[in-house]
Amino acid sequence: MGTILDGKTLAKDLKAELGKKVADSGLHPKLAVVFDPENDGSRLYVGMKQRAAAKVGIATQDIAVPADVTNEAVLKIVADLNADDSVTGILVQAPLPAAVNDQEIFSAIAPAKDVDGLGAYNQGMLFGDQEGEYAVAATPQGVMTLLDHYNIDLKGKKALVIGRSQLFGRPMSALLNNADATVTIAHRYTPAEMLAAELKTADVVVVGVGIPNFITGDQIKDGAILVDVGMNVVDGQATGDIDYDSAADKASFITPVPGGVGPMTIATLLESTFQAALNQVGK
């Protein structure tokens, strides 16, 4: 049985520390959250983010967009938030309604307020492994913080990222590359035999595709480090992309779902929101 990477406890500790820092700073960070209220996942996760923000002293402002919203209308919302000095951070919860090009919207956020790091500027800084203060996508950054907390050194390891979204796979692969792992990215068009061969040899597997129990214990190398980003609802229960029971026996470390990556995403978003507010006053 591998060691459980307990994101829930670490996230709780990080949020407690952050709450003190926010209080001591005298700043009043405010996060604007643009989301689709008809998307069940968005409603749930946005609600969790807002409650967590309130607990650490970060105010939030909800902007629920209607189902028939246009791309232009969302660009206008973002432009107004960019210009509003009381708003220190902007989060666009994906996915927005069908007519909206999420990536175009992410890139319209002023880089200094792009606390989820999904815009072209911040993603470019990450892919270039540039020096300086810039926000990195909360989920992959949260994964890195969790691995680091358990003293997992990625240098020289063979890492496999399954999924290549802007939100997760692409920034995850950049972070692992920047940490000197040798990174493979798999996606929908990766042939099953190729994926199987990669899984058999990977030291670290990070999966986020949105298919319950996509990865099973028999597919992985003995002692692999497994990180499950998947967030599926099966019979009303949060379920990951890894078949936990079969995989936990073979892994050296494994994240549970719930209680692994999800809470780290939220804690990281809040940390990035505070950091953005500090940067904006030159602290």
Ligand SMILES: NC(=O)C1=CN([C@@H]2O[C@H](COP(=O)(O)OP(=O)(O)OC[C@H]3O[C@@H](n4cnc5c(N)ncnc54)[C@H](OP(=O)(O)O)[C@@H]3O)[C@@H](O)[C@H]2O)C=CC1
């Ligand atoms: N815990 C957390 O904090 C978070 C959890 N999530 C969860 O992670 C999962 C992925 O989210 P997200 O990245 O936003 O989703 P997307 O739908 O944007 O991306 C899914 C990715 O999985 C790939 N994929 C789909 N089917 C397969 C397959 N059979 N084999 C290999 N790759 C496949 C797709 O490939 P292609 O590019 O070729 O289409 C795509 O790159 C979801 O379950 C989501 O709920 C997401 C963000 C945060």
Ligand SMILES: Nc1nc(=O)c2c([nH]1)NC[C@@H]1CN(c3ccc(C(=O)N[C@@H](CCC(=O)O)C(=O)O)cc3)C=[N+]21
């Ligand atoms: N711009 C943007 N940034 C995101 O970070 C983003 C997004 N859009 N769109 C959707 C995904 C999904 N996401 C989750 C965050 C926390 C949990 C989480 O805390 N989950 C709990 C379980 C929740 C439950 O029980 O249902 C856990 O894993 O323990 C899940 C999913 C962020 N996302």
